[in-house]
Amino acid sequence: MEENGTHERNAAIDVGASSQGLREELVTLLPRLRRFARALTRDAHDADDLVQIAVERALTRAGQLRPDAPLSSWMFGIVRNAWLDELRARGRRARLFAPAESGEQVGDASQGAHADLLAVQDALARLPEEQRAAVALVLIEGLSYKEAAYIMEVPIGTLTSRLARGREALQEMLGET
Amino acid sequence: MNFSDETVMAYADGELDAATRAAVEAAMALDAQLAQRVARHRALRGRLRAALDPVLDEPLPERLLASVRGAPVQRHAAEVIALKRKAAPGWSWPQWGAIAASLVGGALLGPLLLRAPAGGALVTRDGQVLASGALARALTEQLASSQPPGAPVQIGVSFRARNGDYCRTFVLREKSTLAGLACRAHEAWRLEVLAQNPAPPAAATGYRPAGSALPAGVAHTLDELIAGEPLDAGAEAAARARGWQP
Numbered sequence: 096m097e098e099n100g101t102h103e104r105n106a107a108i109d110v111g112a113s114s115q116g117l118r119e120e121l122v123t124l125l126p127r128l129r130r131f132a133r134a135l136t137r138d139a140h141d142a143d144d145l146v147q148i149a150v151e152r153a154l155t156r157a158g159q160l161r162p163d164a165p166l167s168s169w170m171f172g173i174v175r176n177a178w179l180d181e182l183r184a185r186g187r188r189a190r191l192f193a194p195a196e197s198g199e200q201v202g203d204a205s206q207g208a209h210a211d212l213l214a215v216q217d218a219l220a221r222l223p224e225e226q227r228a229a230v231a232l233v234l235i236e237g238l239s240y241k242e243a244a245y246i247m248e249v250p251i252g253t254l255t256s257r258l259a260r261g262r263e264a265l266q267e268m269l270g271e272t
Numbered sequence: 273m274n275f276s277d278e279t280v281m282a283y284a285d286g287e288l289d290a291a292t293r294a295a296v297e298a299a300m301a302l303d304a305q306l307a308q309r310v311a312r313h314r315a316l317r318g319r320l321r322a323a324l325d326p327v328l329d330e331p332l333p334e335r336l337l338a339s340v341r342g343a344p345v346q347r348h349a350a351e352v353i354a355l356k357r358k359a360a361p362g363w364s365w366p367q368w369g370a371i372a373a374s375l376v377g378g379a380l381l382g383p384l385l386l387r388a389p390a391g392g393a394l395v396t397r398d399g400q401v402l403a404s405g406a407l408a409r410a411l412t413e414q415l416a417s418s419q420p421p422g423a424p425v426q427i428g429v430s431f432r433a434r435n436g437d438y439c440r441t442f443v444l445r446e447k448s449t450l451a452g453l454a455c456r457a458h459e460a461w462r463l464e465v466l467a468q469n470p471a472p473p474a475a476a477t478g479y480r481p482a483g484s485a486l487p488a489g490v491a492h493t494l495d496e497l498i499a500g501e502p503l504d505a506g507a508e509a510a511a512r513a514r515g516w517q518p
Contacts, residue, residue, distance in 0.1 A: 118340050118341060118342065121340045122332075122337065122340050125332050125336055125337075125340070126327070126328040126329075126330075126332070127328070129327050129328075129330070129332075129336075130324050130325070130327040130328055133324060133327050134320075134324055143333055143335070143336060146336055147335060147336055147339050150336065150339045150340050151339055154339075154340075154342060180495075184491065184494075184495045187429075187498075187501060187502060211319075211322065211323050212323045212324070212326070214323075215319065215320060215323035215324065216323070230320070233285060234316065234317045234320050234321075235320050235321060235324050239287065240282075240285070240287050255278055255281070255282070256278070258281065259277055259278055259281055262281065262313065262316060263277075265316060265320075266312065266316055269316070269319060
């Protein structure tokens with residue numbers, strides 16, 4: 096990474112010059128970012144809020160985009176960090192608004208595919224955050240262990256053990272398929 | 273041969289090197305239980321994908337497309353009045369009232385702001401918006417831990433801001449549409465933000481995240497200002513006893 100400084104400067108210039116290109120790439124990434132966010136948050140509206148925050152952050156930090164890493168990894172990382180920020184803020188608020196509504200699910204879960212989505216999202220929501228992120232990146236987004244570990248900023252061994260525990264818990268909650 | 277759970281998982285995920293992969297495959301041919309462990313991993317992946325893949329085909333929300341296009345994005349702009357500390361000189365009462373009215377709707381803010389300042393909950397001084405009347409009293413005296421449920425001002429979170437000042441969030445119950453955040457400075461409560469409090473959700477759609485009692489704009493300002501954690505009941509009472517002096 097010794098050349099990082101130069102790289103980043105170049106990237107900033109490139110991105111500035113091709114910000115249109117970045118925007119176009121972001122549009123093509125939106126469906127996957129939404130799916131990832133949906134796996135993290137369980138709530139469709141929260142998920143889109145998260146994607147929107149991530150897009151806004153990405154556009155203001157385009158200079159930090161590393162030319163050697165795919166845009167998708169960078170974006171998944173931003174989505175996840177935005178979610179961690181939100182969880183911290185909620186934890187703080189929840190302690191002070193203790194009687195506030197907890198995330199009980201209301202609504203009609205009777206339709207087949209929709210019901211399965213809810214069952215899966217409920218199960219995901221019950222995982223500890225770091226296991227949920229590992230599962231979402233590897234099993235849903237189809238990333239390699241290496242990419243997922245990079246996004247979560249942990250060693251591969253940590254990623255695999257979170258993934259293994261998350262998987263085990265999900266299998267228990269969802270039953271055999 | 274016995275394979276660890278992590279090896280079986282890595283095989284199912286296509287993460288093994290060629291030699292280990294071959295060893296697992298050779299063993300699977302003879303070991304139905306091993307084959308089943310692999311199948312279980314793959315089935316889970318299939319189930320997760322089947323549940324979440326339909327998201328890919330949903331039409332993209334216009335607001336996301338707009339944010340990618342870089343249309344000027346003002347999150348919460350529709351519901352929040354950010355109360356700038358350094359207001360422009362000449363930022364007078366009628367102007368601020370007019371701006372506020374245009375942002376949140378005159379019907380909501382009018383009675384609070386456009387009334388003679390003495391009777392209102394807010395006044396301006398030196399270009400700042402300060403709490404007055406019942407709101408100021410509640411901010412100074414009321415403890416979130418012991419406030420009567422029917423009190424016209426409900427205090428929410430009390431906390432230390434990064435600059436050391438004490439700040440508190442509140443909801444004006446009488447006008448149940450308003451919530452805000454004020455910080456104590458120079459013997460007064462200076463408003464940092466005032467926002468429209470969304471009507472309590474009709475138990476209609478989806479999930480309500482815990483803590484949704486605060487409008488997003490106020491919560492956002494809280495997140496920006498807060499240093500550490502909010503005050504608990506003991507620290508809140510102690511801060512009041514010190515007159516909210518840092």
